Amino acid sequence: KAGVTQTPRYLIKTRGQQVTLSCSPISGHRSVSWYQQTPGQGLQFLFEYFSETQRNKGNFPGRFSGRQFSNSRSEMNVSTLELGDSALYLCASSFGGVDEQYFGPGTRLTVT
Amino acid sequence: QQPVQSPQAVILREGEDAVINCSSSKALYSVHWYRQKHGEAPVFLMILLKGGEQKGHEKISASFNEKKQQSSLYLTASQLSYSGTYFCGTDNSGAGSYQLTFGKGTKLSVIP
Numbered sequence: 001k002a003g004v005t006q007t008p009r010y011l012i013k014t015r016g017q018q019v020t021l022s023c024s025p026i027s028g029h030r031s032v033s034w035y036q037q038t039p040g041q042g043l044q045f046l047f048e049y050f051s052e053t054q055r056n057k058g059n060f061p062g063r064f065s066g067r068q069f070s071n072s073r074s075e076m077n078v079s080t081l082e083l084g085d086s087a088l089y090l091c092a093s094s095f096g097g098v099d100e101q102y103f104g105p106g107t108r109l110t111v112t
Numbered sequence: 113q114q115p116v117q118s119p120q121a122v123i124l125r126e127g128e129d130a131v132i133n134c135s136s137s138k139a140l141y142s143v144h145w146y147r148q149k150h151g152e153a154p155v156f157l158m159i160l161l162k163g164g165e166q167k168g169h170e171k172i173s174a175s176f177n178e179k180k181q182q183s184s185l186y187l188t189a190s191q192l193s194y195s196g197t198y199f200c201g202t203d204n205s206g207a208g209s210y211q212l213t214f215g216k217g218t219k220l221s222v223i224p
Binding site: 004033035042043044045048056058090092098099100101102103104105106 | 114142144146152153154155156159161167168199201203205211212213214215216217
């Protein structure tokens with residue numbers, strides 16, 4: 001079966017701009033989680049969506065937001081980009097309980 | 113609060129064994145282990161649940177000490193393919209949904 005896909009794979013933005021990243025989960029998976037990965041902080045949880053509802057949220061400012069559509073595809077948006085937002089953004093999908101997550105290849109965001 | 117992983121890095125020769133530890137300051141409901149190779153997405157290895165249930169790959173073994181709030185991953189007869197960074201993710205909420213806090217990772221290098 002097809003894996004988790006993320007678009008775009010690479011992105012360069014300027015401070016102050018906003019960005020939208022997309023994630024298509026594995027067919028049948030209803031949970032999508034987003035993570036930010038940086039060399040200094042490692043993997044940090046952003047939020048999780050299940051059946052179009054945000055179930056969990058990590059400790060990130062309100063500039064980070066997301067949504068999930070009825071087909072389980074998810075988007076995350078970062079407004080007013082800062083240099084510190086440069087990172088690899090990973091999404092992961094699962095059936096929705098405490099089970100294994102399948103990660104996508106990530107979107108590498110560079111903010112200049 | 114991030115779980116603490118130890119060691120931070122380890123170098124093994126093929127065939128040697130290793131143990132990676134994950135320790136939390138909060139009560140643990142489940143511990144999730146992932147491996148990430150350079151430039152790739154994290155890949156699921158194992159979930160250990162409070163009460164003793166485990167889900168994961170047969171060739172990987174791990175332990176979960178609820179009282180000590182610790183988990184250990186055991187890698188035996190290491191192969192070159194075991195190289196990568198190992199992350200433990202902890203669920204401290206017990207809500208039955210995803211909100212994992214990941215440690216900073218243990219970099220494992222297996223050499224011939």
